[in-house]
Structures are given as structure tokens and as C-alpha cells.
Amino acid sequence: MLIGLLTAVAASICYGTGSVLQAVGSRKSARREAAAGLTTQHGGPSLSSTAKAAMTWEFIVGTVLDFVGFGLGALAARMLPLFLSQTVISANLVVTAVLSVKLLGIRLTRAEWTSIGVVCSALVLLATAAGPEGSGHTPIATHWWLLAVSLLLMVGGTVVVRLLGARAAILAGLLSGLGFGALGVGVRVLNGIDPFDPGALLGDPALYAILVAGVGGMYLHTVALQIGSVNGATAALVVGETVLPGMIGVLWLGDASRPGFAWLAVVGFVLAVAGAVAVAWFGAPEGEPDPEREEPRELARIG
Numbered sequence: 001m002l003i004g005l006l007t008a009v010a011a012s013i014c015y016g017t018g019s020v021l022q023a024v025g026s027r028k029s030a031r032r033e034a035a036a037g038l039t040t041q042h043g044g045p046s047l048s049s050t051a052k053a054a055m056t057w058e059f060i061v062g063t064v065l066d067f068v069g070f071g072l073g074a075l076a077a078r079m080l081p082l083f084l085s086q087t088v089i090s091a092n093l094v095v096t097a098v099l100s101v102k103l104l105g106i107r108l109t110r111a112e113w114t115s116i117g118v119v120c121s122a123l124v125l126l127a128t129a130a131g132p133e134g135s136g137h138t139p140i141a142t143h144w145w146l147l148a149v150s151l152l153l154m155v156g157g158t159v160v161v162r163l164l165g166a167r168a169a170i171l172a173g174l175l176s177g178l179g180f181g182a183l184g185v186g187v188r189v190l191n192g193i194d195p196f197d198p199g200a201l202l203g204d205p206a207l208y209a210i211l212v213a214g215v216g217g218m219y220l221h222t223v224a225l226q227i228g229s230v231n232g233a234t235a236a237l238v239v240g241e242t243v244l245p246g247m248i249g250v251l252w253l254g255d256a257s258r259p260g261f262a263w264l265a266v267v268g269f270v271l272a273v274a275g276a277v278a279v280a281w282f283g284a285p286e287g288e289p290d291p292e293r294e295e296p297r298e299l300a301r302i303g
Contacts, residue, residue, distance in 0.1 A: 001079075001080070001130070003079065004075075004076050004079030004080040004085065005076075005080070005084075005088065005127060007072050007073075007075050007076040007079065008072070008073065008076035008080060008084075008085050008088035008089050009088060009091075010069075010072050011069045011070075011072035011073040011076055011088075011089050011092075012069075012088060012089050012090070012091045012092040012094075012095060013069075013092070013095055014065045014066070014068045014069030014072065014092075015065070015066060015069040015073075015089065015092035015095075016091075016092030016093070016094065016095025016096040016099065017062070017065050017095060017099060018061075018062035018063065018064075018065035018066040018069060019062065019092065019095075019096045019221075019225070019234055020062070020095075020096055020099040020100050020103050020104065021058045021059065021061050021062030021065070021103070022058070022059050022062035022063065022066075022221075022222065022225055023100070023104060023225045024056075024058040024059075024103060024104065025056030025057070025058035025059030025060075025062065059222075063218075066218065069089075069092075070183075070214070073085070073089050073184065073187075074184075074187040076088070076089065077184045077187045077188050078187065078188065078193070080130065081130050081131065081249055081250075081255035081256070081257075082184060082185065082188060082245045082246055082248065082249030082250075082253065082255055083126070083130075083242075083245075083246030083247075083249050083250060083255060083265065083269055084126050084127065084130040085184070086181065086184050086241055086242050086245045086246060086249075087122075087123060087126055087242050087246065087268075087269065087272050088123055088126075088127070089184075089241070090177075090237075090238040090241055090242045090272070090276065091119060091120070091123055091272075092234070093116075093119060093234050093235055093238050093276055094116050094119060094120060096234045097112065097116055097234075098116075109282055111278070111282040112278075112282050114278075115275045115276075115278035115282065116275070117275075118271055118272075118274065118275035118278065119271075119272055119275035119276060121271065122267075122268045122269070122270075122271035122272035122275060123268070123272060124268075125264055125265075125267060125268030125271065126265060126268035126269060126272065128261070128264060128268075129257045129258060129261035129262070129264035129265035129268060130257060130258065130265065131255075131256045131257045131258040131259070131261070137189075138189050138252070138253070140191075140204075140205070142189070142252075143186075143189060143191075143204055143205040143206040143209070144205045146182060146185060146186055146189070146205065146206055146209045147205040147206070147208055147209040147212070149182065149209075150179070150182045150186075150209040150212045150213040150216070151212055153175060153178050153179060153182070153213075153216070154175070154179055154212055154213060154215075154216025154217070154220070155216070157171075157172075157175035157178075157216070157220060158216065158219065158220065161175065161220060161223060165227075166227050168223075168224075168227065169224050169227045169233055170224075170233070170236045171236075172220045172221070172223045172224035172227070172233070172236075173220075173221065173224040173233035173234065173235070173236030173237045173240070174236040174237070174239060174240045175216075175217075175220050175240065176216075176217040176218070176219075176220035176221035176224060176237050176240065177217070177236060177237035177238060177239060177240020177241040177242070178217075178240040178241070178244065179213040179214070179216045179217025179218075179220065179240075180213065180214075180217045180237065180240070180241040181213075181240055181241040181242070181243075181244050181245040182209060182210075182213040182217075182245075183209075183210050183213040183214050183217065184241065184245050185245050185248055185249075185253075186206040186207070186209045186210040186213065187210060188249070188253060189206050189253070190204055190206045190207060190210070191203075191204040191206070192204060221233070221237060224236070224237070235276045235277060235278075238273070238276035239273055239276055239277060242269075242272065242273060242276075243273055246269060
């Protein structure tokens, strides 16, 4: 349990740091594209803008951290109940919020700091209440369902987000979170890992659900960072990657709390989600300083 918790915390730090660096790169690209008039007719970022955002050095470093976080998160998902591993990983919201103060020049309000404190307290409650994880063994038909749902969410969600344009920041963050949540479920049920069997691994639809959900989730998260508040987009992501996977873990995979601690797990889970939503509610996308003026001085401190 302790090793799993430490792994999930490390994944959270990687994801949170990566989100802020990706936001710096994404916003630089989106601002330049908007100045050149290269947005969609709905006001959202063009495909060119999103592609160029992925080529900035900040975004590349952030993406590397995301991959490291993915590996650590996948390991944590195999070692902990999903309602615990996904919630601890989603605490990258705290890392994102704190680093955004330095790297994006965002000033957090007292309400936002209070919400962050609620999330941290909720994680302590969850860690206290968590019991052993379930087996993760499921019929292969459910793996096909996971792939179908992942395709529907990522492909259909991308179309809707592009139609809504600048109004879709929270939706894009939520869909990216659902993608990362599906990724966590896929890692948990994936065949051919223990014992290692390449044939079973490559023949498992859950592997392709992981790829679809991971790539789609990363793309939608990039769009959310381009058009909305970094804290708001990340908070919406937290809700998506925490609530549904946690429910699936309990109802489908056999995850459970310690005997007599179910009430504490429920309280911790609800508080964690409520705290994340509160950060999204109180976070304001307007009024942030120009990252192009702020980041060189701040990034130099960590370079």
C-alpha cells in the first residue's frame, strides 16, 4: 500500500508540473495564432495552433513529464483501489495551482486556497480508509465495451469541442479526464501483464482503449489549456478521471475500503471531488498576466 501511494504521489507531481509547462507552451501558440487570425469560426484554436503548441519546448518537457506520470500512474493503478489511485493522481490539481502562481503569474484567491486544502484533507481520509484492490479480472467482452466507449468519448467529444470553440474549455477538460479515467481502468484490467504474455497483451482490446483514451485525453487537455483557465480545465479533468473510474473500481473490479471505514472513504471521495469543482468555480480565466512576459524570469529560476 505504501509503495503504491508513493508511486501515485510521484505521478501526481509529474502530471501537475507537466500541465503548467504545457499551459505555457499552449498559450504562447494560441496567442500568436489568434493575432494572425488563425482560429476556427467558433473562436477555438485551429489544428495548426494545437500542433504548434506541441512543438514548443515547454510543451515538450511537459509531455515528457506526462509520460513519466503515466508510467507511475499505471503502476499505482495496479497496486491500489482505483478510487484511491485516481484520486491521489488527480491531486496534481494542487501542484498545478501552486506552480501556476510562479510560472503563469496567477494569483489564487482565499477561496481557491481553501478548496486546495479541502482536496488535500480528503486525500488523507481516502488513504486512511482504503482497503485492498480488487482482482481486475474481467470477461473479454467488457474490454471491447471499454474500447467502444473510449472511441465514442474521444472522437465524438473532439467533434463537439471543435464545434463549441472558445466555450468548450470545461467540457474539453472533463472529456480529457474521462479519457484518462478510461486509461486507468484499461491499465487495471489489461491482460498479459502478470505473467507477461505478449500475445495476450496485443490481443486485448483494453490495450487499444488505453491508446485511444490516452492520445485523445492528451489532445483534449491541450485544447482546454489553450482556451480556458489552467486551474479550471485541470479541475474539470480531475472530476472526469476520478468519479467514474472510482465507481467502476468499486462496482465492477471489487475495490473496497477497510472494514468499517466505508463511510470515511465516501466522505473523502466526495470532498475531493467537491474541492476540485470549487477550484474550477472560483478560478477566473481572465486577468492572467501575459505568459510571454512572465515565464522567462520564472523559468530561469528552475532552469
